[in-house]
Amino acid sequence: MTAPRIMAVVNVTPDSFSDGGQFNSSQGAVDHALRCIDAGAHMLDIGGESTRPGATGVDAEEERRRVIPVIEGIRRHNEAIPISIDTMKADVAEAAIRVGANVINDVSAGRHDARMLDAAASLGVPLILMHMQGQPRTMQDAPHYDDVVADVYHFLRERVHAARAAGVPSVLVDVGIGFGKTLDHNVALLRNLSRFNDLADGQVLGISRKRFLGALTGIDRAADRDEATMLAHAMLLPHNVAWIRVHDVARAALLSRLTLLRSE
Numbered sequence: 001m002t003a004p005r006i007m008a009v010v011n012v013t014p015d016s017f018s019d020g021g022q023f024n025s026s027q028g029a030v031d032h033a034l035r036c037i038d039a040g041a042h043m044l045d046i047g048g049e050s051t052r053p054g055a056t057g058v059d060a061e062e063e064r065r066r067v068i069p070v071i072e073g074i075r076r077h078n079e080a081i082p083i084s085i086d087t088m089k090a091d092v093a094e095a096a097i098r099v100g101a102n103v104i105n106d107v108s109a110g111r112h113d114a115r116m117l118d119a120a121a122s123l124g125v126p127l128i129l130m131h132m133q134g135q136p137r138t139m140q141d142a143p144h145y146d147d148v149v150a151d152v153y154h155f156l157r158e159r160v161h162a163a164r165a166a167g168v169p170s171v172l173v174d175v176g177i178g179f180g181k182t183l184d185h186n187v188a189l190l191r192n193l194s195r196f197n198d199l200a201d202g203q204v205l206g207i208s209r210k211r212f213l214g215a216l217t218g219i220d221r222a223a224d225r226d227e228a229t230m231l232a233h234a235m236l237l238p239h240n241v242a243w244i245r246v247h248d249v250a251r252a253a254l255l256s257r258l259t260l261l262r263s264e
Helices: 026-039 060-077 090-098 116-123 148-166 183-191 193-198 211-217 226-239 249-261
Strands: 005-011 043-047 083-086 103-106 127-130 171-174 243-246
Touching (some): 005 026, 005 249, 026 060, 026 249, 043 060, 090 116, 103 116, 116 127, 148 183, 148 193, 183 211, 193 226, 211 226, 226 243, 243 249
Parallel strands (some): 005 243, 043 083, 103 127, 127 171
16 A cells, blocks of 8 residues: 555645635645645646536636636746646646646536647646536436436546546546535545546545535534544545545645654
């Protein structure tokens, strides 16, 4: 078992579920990103459009206005840290890659924008494909599955096949915890994460501060769920997820160091 790599959340939005508006200015987001690097992040995930339940979208121009100065600012200080652009829009992804991003993280798995798979292929960058039932605005309106683990697996397998057929050089998958799932759906997926490790070049897991943790623990405020997040990640270590997407990088780095205590 190896420790997962740490992907730090850098939201440049006024309305993300736990830190919306906190790093809404370009300089504030850059400063936060640099602190994440110092704390032990292996990648930064820059997002300019909230995908929280009930969120409404923004157009590509506004999304670019939010994220491009942040990526440029990070690159002025650090040329080496991998940067993921969290977007569903090929135009935004292309602009972000041009100024220094290295990875595309698409919560729609290339379904929102028909150009996304070809864009990732032509840019020659890795693509993260996430499962989401519905759209952010409506995804928590009574989500239903015949078998959530099988349904998500088959969806991601099809999207990975489509990405590879388009020529995307490296593909990762994300089961999309909290994206069109009930508490029971989330728990079932987390219990079966290992099943998804054979689908692509790695698995990304995003559970940080999410509502299901509040339902399980009684912690109402999202920003107070960092300890619960890390306890959950510790319990999930045997699934050998490649990347964990987190808000609290320092705690995640501590978890990573403590994995050395586990016997093989």
